[in-house]
Amino acid sequence: MKKICVVGTGYVGLVTAAGLADFGNSVIGVDIDESKIKILQKGGIPIYEPGLLEVVQRNVRAGRLSFTTDIDQAIQDSKVIFSAVGTPPGEGGEADLRAVWAVATSFAKNLNNYKVFINKSTVPVGTGKKTLELIKKNSEKKDSYDVVSNPEFLREGSAVGDFLNPDRVVVGSRSEKAQVIMKDVYHALIIRGVPYVETNIESAELIKYSSNAFLAVKITFINEIANLCDIVGGDVSEIAKAMGLDGRISPKFLHAGPGFGGSCFPKDTMALVEIFKEHGVKSRVVEATIEANEYQKEGVVAKLRSVMPDLKGKTIAILGLAFKPETDDTRFSPTKVVIPLLEKEGATVQVYDPVASDDFKRDFPNLDYKNNAYDAIEGADAMVLMTEWNEFRSLDMKRVKKLLKTPIFIDTRNTYDPRDMRDKGFTFVCTGRTKCAY
């Protein structure tokens, strides 16, 4: 049983800790945030992630998983140290690596025998090299460590399944000793035939940014096609379906919507642009993607204005605050762009999300938060569906129509059929399918 320490018990760290414990390792999860550790020590989890509570509790019960705020002791007691701390955007869009450096410094100070430092956070190319230098500077034992890059590809909302059944595991290291240890850590996946990619540190770091930026480009591309459809009368869902039948394209990430958000794509595209700049080159594709995505988010208000030109004094129901369904994460949610724009035009909002209201309240404490979709819709002049939670897919439209002052429905996620909505008497605007109804 390997002794593993996972620093950071957020979306990635907690899933990693629980997943590695499920593989049979002995894992201790560490966080600087005492309130998170208290919840974990009491048998709960501090985030909403389907299926995670069961895996955490199962492994705690089996004695393979525990939690602490004592990073020094946890590192001293472990051979393998994963760093899964946040790397949010800094002021210029670059990745803020302060938390990574803090963990690497603790690692250096607690090197009581050979250990491997594994960076699971998304970090710019060159971070592994700098981590090696930082550890060397801060530790007395010069040869008793290795640094590995092991980026994570899980998706919030399906993080447990993604971690336990990944498309691939990427491990970047210059050290053969560390590569052997990593294979041991991921033995449970390797024997099941999960593709295991060994590279150098720089490639591993770049694989993560390249993958996220590529997906962001793909979403943004279909959003542009949707915008064109709204002018010329095509149906973006039919177009995406037919495009996706081409094996070279694949149907995934071809769902038009209000622009991408979340804790990864926005910050990772910004950070990648900064990485290019730092090295004296320019990523025209990624820069254009960021610009187009901002336009897409703001476009939600333009859609509403196209059917309700004066928003002053109007009440708008917002369904969905999370950046996508099945998560309570609202980081960079498109709704955070839409609401201030509506308020700027003199509208007020009534909002509802099945799980993300508390997270949203940190940035927007004074909104009118409702307890269910119908309460949010009641008395509103229009409703805007921002997140495609399952419970929004089958609303009682007769009731919705009665509750709304005017039957205006902006469906940014294409959850409803435009012809059906037209027949039910709604003024309906969606994304890349609106004209199909007329």
Ligand SMILES: NC(=O)c1ccc[n+]([C@@H]2O[C@H](COP(=O)([O-])OP(=O)(O)OC[C@H]3O[C@@H](n4cnc5c(N)ncnc54)[C@H](O)[C@@H]3O)[C@@H](O)[C@H]2O)c1
């Ligand atoms: N969220 C995702 O879907 C996802 C997917 C793949 C990769 N990533 C990457 O993984 C990393 C973590 O993302 P996340 O969403 O889990 O972040 P998060 O903000 O949910 O969690 C980070 C955790 O690290 C803790 N922390 C910060 N500094 C610390 C320190 N010095 N010591 C101990 N704990 C500390 C925080 O308290 C927090 O609990 C980021 O680099 C992110 O880009 C995220």
